[in-house]
Amino acid sequence: MKRIYVKRIIAILILAICIVVAYGYLAELTTLKLRDGVQTMRDFYAQDEGTVDVLVLGSSHAGQEIDETVLWDEYGYSTFDLWGGDQPLSDNYFHLVEALKYQKPRLVILEASYVADEDEYKTPYSWYRSLCGMRASLTKWFDICATVPFTDWDDLVLKLPVYHDRITELTSEDFVFTGSKDNKGYWPQGTEQSIYDDISEDITTWGFTETSDEDVVFRPDYCGETMDLPLKSDYYYRKIIEKCKEESIPLMVVIVPYPRPEGWESTYMRFAKAGEIAGENGVAFVDYNDPTNDLHFTAEEFHDESHLTITGARRLTSDIGKKISELYDIPDHRNDERYESWNVWSSKINAEYLSSIFDVDAYFEEIKRDGFFVSKTDCLNGNHSFYVTDYSEEEPQEVLVGNTLQNQMYEYDGHCFTADLAQYPRVFIRYDSELKKDLQRQAEVYMVYDKYSDTLVDISYLYPQRIKEGILERR
Secondary structure, three states: OHHHHHHHHHHHHHHHHHHHHHHHHHHHHHOOOOOOOHHHHHHHHOOOOOOOOEEEEEOHHHHOOOOHHHHHHHHOOOEEEEEOOOOOHHHHHHHHHHHOOOOOOOEEEEEOHHHHOOOOOOOHHHHHHHHOOOOOOHHHHHHHHHHOOHHHHHHHHHOHHHHHHHHHHOOHHHHOOOOOOOOOOOOOOOOOOOOHHHHOOOOHHHOEEEOOOOOEEEOOOOOOOOOOOOHHHHHHHHHHHHHHHHOOOOEEEEEOOOOOOOOOHHHHHHHHHHHHHHHHOOOEEEEOOOOOOOOOOEHHHEOOOOOEOHHHHHHHHHHHHHHHHHHOOOOOOOOOHHHHHHHHHHHHHHHHHHOOOOEHHHHHHHOOOOOEEEEEEEEEOOEEEEEEEEOOOOOOOOEEEEEEOOOOEEEEOOEEEEOOHHHOOOOOOOOOHHHHHHHHOOOEEEEEEEOOOOEEEEEEEEOHHHHOOOEOEOO
16 A cells, blocks of 8 residues: 555656646746847856856846947957846846856946836836846845735746747747857847937937037036935845945946936936945946036937937947946956857947948948958949958958959958858849849949858948948948
């Protein structure tokens, strides 16, 4: 009899384990792989241990405005943006605690614009983005308790009740449960859209001022007074400061430019209070809303009322990098093979940026960045004079590598190039009468290749009549 009971108990245990495993698999399968939170955390877990020197925490103001590729390209800082959309400081704190289990950064940057946030709880979508990518642990449980109302705890613990209706919407991407060490968290905004299009008739109420050179510059009415932070924000802001002190990790608090309409003066007063608290604790503090700051942004550099464009984010991050170099001793890893994944990520983000540029001067300034080869094809009567230029050199030189028709491959400096315009999917034309017509217009076709991936990342056309206008043409 005892043997029968033992067998039954073992069978029940095995069945229970199978049910738990199957449930966990299904919950992971149906979880949305959101780039603004869930996937970011999974990508963080995929980083090689001990490689993240600069850890960035915050909401979308961190993940979409602090560009790690700039810190890498200009200084060689191995940076990761660990963020979530609409993420409050309670999440920031527990993300810090979670991150320190896997990495020992030399610097933590907190983008702290949410110190002014008065919400006790954010929206369910915010909870899911910040929590569903975290591994099961006491840290995650404490984060749920702090960030989610009691009535919704079960959804965040079990996850399946949140996403069960996605069963019929699954794609191949849903079956990938792990992150990639080649991703570093940054998610750039667009470069063309600007807040100025929406507020041009009422710029002063949003803190913008027209300067003598006709630029519309962000300089809010910053009275210099302070206001106490909301209790929950104050508590977790101080907890982050204390945690960094405990771990002997320097902390830099940054608040990105944050246009607010009239009536939001309390936001800036709370930013000033955050600076006061940072000063009391010996923490570096930079508020880009303070009009006394040397760096100012034009209306065209804002993608919307609270986020910079890629161009604005690059200027912001370059200034942050400069301040880091002056205040901290962070090593340059650009020539270290162990950090090659930052080169891969940088080339991907730089390619995205390049493909969005239409201004000729800005385009050629960008392709000078290390990582790009450029092949120029002079098209005339169906023939190609094919040149290759390494724009990362101090004095770039065009090298003639051949004269040919389509589909001819060339090799230069260990890299392969092609004159076949039909291979690039962004060009919605083939080698047919339409393209031949273009060739007869004597267009110069610029094809940009990434050194690290050996792939064609952008193509543009320069017609003589458009060069004077400073405009690239794309298809």
